């Protein structure tokens with residue numbers, strides 16, 4: 001069925017939505033500039049295993065996910081294929097690797113273009129969030145299956161947030177212009193889940209630079225809903241995040257007894 005002729009989730013009877021097929025697209029083509037010099041971030045080790053493999057396992061851990069599309073660094077697709085072959089992954093899950101683009105947005109679009117037609121729900125998950133628990137993945141899939149065109153996992157903020165004007169000159173202080181009500185703010189994580197046709201339309205329509213996929217769906221005027229995220233689904237962005245990720249992984253391994 002083409003994207004145009006596929007009924008919207010709200011139009012589908014419940015039993016049809018229960019029979020949807022879900023694929024996860026993992027953008028992993030970034031350099032990781034904020035993490036510092038080294039290999040592309042997704043290929044750097046966490047607990048002795050590339051961060052990307054943790055992210056792939058996190059998606060494949062959900063019984064709802066039957067295909068994982070990895071969007072590799074543009075010149076790293078062969079290396080990523082070898083990595084997937086070298087690590088134990090669930091046999092019930094299929095894997096595809098495609099080369100990525102200059103921006104996260106472009107990489108996601110390239111991943112979407114590689115999706116076979118039978119997948120009608122798409123998760124987009126940062127390789128840089130290697131420790132997302134499977135319950136969070138399942139909660140996102142369930143909410144899309146229940147009819148939401150776009151679903152984001154998110155957590156409340158611990159810090160108060162200020163909106164500022166840019167500094168008048170480098171080194172000058174930044175004037176505060178507003179303090180949004182913290183209770184209504186959320187820090188958004190991945191995987192973000194979508195009705196496929198909606199996400200494809202968003203990527204075809206929105207040309208602004210955005211920092212997540214759900215904001216493209218917002219720009220289409222469609223509903224985006226939040227489900228509870230998890231503190232362990234944080235993004236490895238700066239060096240201290242890697243220290244925290246190592247600690248979380250070590251605690252998990254201790255609790256699991258290996």
Ligand SMILES: Nc1ccn([C@@H]2O[C@H](COP(=O)(O)OP(=O)(O)OP(=O)(O)O)[C@@H](O)[C@H]2O)c(=O)n1
Nearest residue numbers: 027028029030031032033034102103107127128
């Ligand atoms: N051209 C790009 C840029 C980013 N990403 C992916 O998008 C996710 C979130 O991006 P971010 O954490 O910003 O990663 P980087 O772009 O690698 O980080 P930095 O901005 O520090 O370079 C990561 O899994 C990253 O690999 C991608 O697939 N293609």
Ligand SMILES: C[C@](O)(CO)[C@H](O)COP(=O)(O)O
Nearest residue numbers: 104126188189190211212235
């Ligand atoms: C998609 C995302 O992880 C949601 O919080 C985030 O916006 C990615 O931002 P980045 O600057 O590309 O890391």
